[in-house]
Amino acid sequence: MVFEIQEQVDLTPYNSFGVSQMAAYFADIQDPADLPQAREFAASKRLSVLVLGQGSNTLFINDYPGLVLYMNNRGREILPGAGMLRAAAGENWHELVMFCLQNSLYGIENLALIPGTVGAAPIQNIGAYGVELDQFFVELEAFDLKTGEIRHMSKADCEFAYRDSLFKQDPGQKLVVLSVTLQLAVEPVLELGYAGLKEALLGQEATPQRVFDAVCAIRSSKLPDPKRIGNAGSFFKNPVVSRAKLLSLRESYPELPAWDTGDADLVKLPAAWLLDQKGWKGKQRGGAAVHEDHALVLVNRGNASGEDVVLLAQDMSSSILQGFGIALQTEVRIV
Ligand SMILES: Cc1cc2nc3c(=O)[nH]c(=O)nc-3n(C[C@H](O)[C@H](O)[C@H](O)COP(=O)(O)OP(=O)(O)OC[C@H]3O[C@@H](n4cnc5c(N)ncnc54)[C@H](O)[C@@H]3O)c2cc1C
Structure with missing residues (x-):
């Protein structure tokens, strides 16, 4: 596909609040090889850059005067080494959780049904029901908008904390996450400490699939679906x-x-x-x-x-x- 930068794009479908604001420029990044061109374009027009996944943790209060990079690159790969997996930034997080279960890779069932992309998951170190991403995180690959270079960042580099990481402290948005590598467990590891989850599984033997199902059921009953509200x-x-x-x-x-x-x-x-x-x-x-x-x-x-x-x-x-x-x-x- 020919790489294209669109002008004056309505961001309503790209944020889960569904607020209507415009992006002056918008690029659908399906291939990270297009990022150097997007970077040059932004530099030539002196534009600020905003990286966007599925907009489920973003609220627009104004039109965005710069270039929005909508991360839409795909790919999931089980790597050599027990439990190792790499996924592209534009992959849907919940689909990755299902893919892991199907491939007997365990640990992230408690993070089922969190909206958004894989690339955004490290930004706020997503967490739910007693599990956080950093427990399974190995490294990520990122494109540095300042230098145009590819960087590999370890868990220590990312400075993860509760709903926080180095990336959240980076208002200038220098790094575009391209892929994330996780180390999952090859035997079930169950985290049932969270109230509500234990009760949902009472009377049944807990398995990763049942934890996944229970988390999905609890979340669907408690949280409004952004597609509807x-x-x-x-x-x-x-x-x-x-x-x-x-x-x-x-x-x-x-x-x-x-x-x-x-x-x-x-x-x-x-x-x-x-x-x-x-x-x-x-x-x-x-x-x-x-x-x-x-x-x-x-x-x-x-x-x-x-x-x-x-x-x-x-x-x-x-x-x-x-x-x-x-x-x-x-x-x-x-x-
Ligand atoms: C109904 C609902 C329930 C939720 N429940 C939870 C929950 O239980 N736990 C939880 O932790 N969160 C939860 N969230 C928040 C949200 O799902 C997560 O923060 C998710 O990781 C956001 O993904 P996104 O792709 O939509 O990110 P976006 O909103 O598009 O972006 C979020 C931030 O990440 C940056 N970003 C996105 N992609 C990249 C990239 N590739 N490279 C660099 N920066 C990037 C953006 O610039 C922005 O700063 C919930 C949201 C909703 C709507």
Whole structure:
């Protein structure tokens, strides 16, 4: 296919909130060999560059004046070496999870049904139901927009943390992920610690397929399908606070749940619980609303602008700052 850069492209189909903004320039990257040409084009016009997967963690609040690189390269390959697998950035994450199960490669069943691409998975170190990508991550290949070179980055290079990595700290967006290599288990490894999952499997022998099915069932019953109602999953991260802060909050809120972080001094609090205490479920602002069943999920009621969503999110985080002295951070990338 001849490589083409389109002008004035409507981004509505390319973001799961379904907000309508335009990209000045847009390139569908099916072959990474086209990236040097895209880089030269951006440099010649002094354009900023935005890398996009399926837009399920991105909220546009303005038209994008630069070049959008829509990562659409495909390919999955089982590598020599037990459990090793490489997948192209444009592959769908959930389809990769299914492919692994079909090929007796285990460990990422708990990450089933997370929307988006393989290339975006390391950006916020996707996680769900007690499992995070970095547990299985080996390396990634990236195109460096600054130098035009290909780079190989190890797990240590990526600086993974809770919903975070080196890439999130890179607002200038220098690196385009081309592929991700994972090391999966060849024998089942089950992570059933998460409340809800254990209950869903009660009375049955847990297998990777059953964990996968249970995760899909729980997610489908709890989270709105972005194809039917625009959203980007959890809008805020769960805040991490000191144990001393937890104890002081529990004087007023004895029921406040908390999770261990692996650091004895720090705990993670459920942002949804905090928002629920302040009555945010179902609240609306313009076309944006808080989901009726899930205070962490902001939805597009049909005609929301990105700004409606952001204004609602700002009101929500102000109420948590005032009520609990906790500053919420957004999980979604606002562009
Ligand atoms: C209903 C719903 C449920 C969700 N549940 C979860 C969940 O349980 N856990 C979780 O962790 N997330 C969850 N998310 C968030 C989202 O699915 C993930 O963050 C996912 O990895 C985003 O993939 P994407 O391709 O849509 O990324 P995009 O939104 O397109 O991009 C996200 C970020 O990654 C960058 N990026 C994308 N591709 C590349 C690339 N190839 N190279 C460099 N940078 C790139 C973008 O510039 C942007 O900064 C959920 C979202 C929805 C809508």
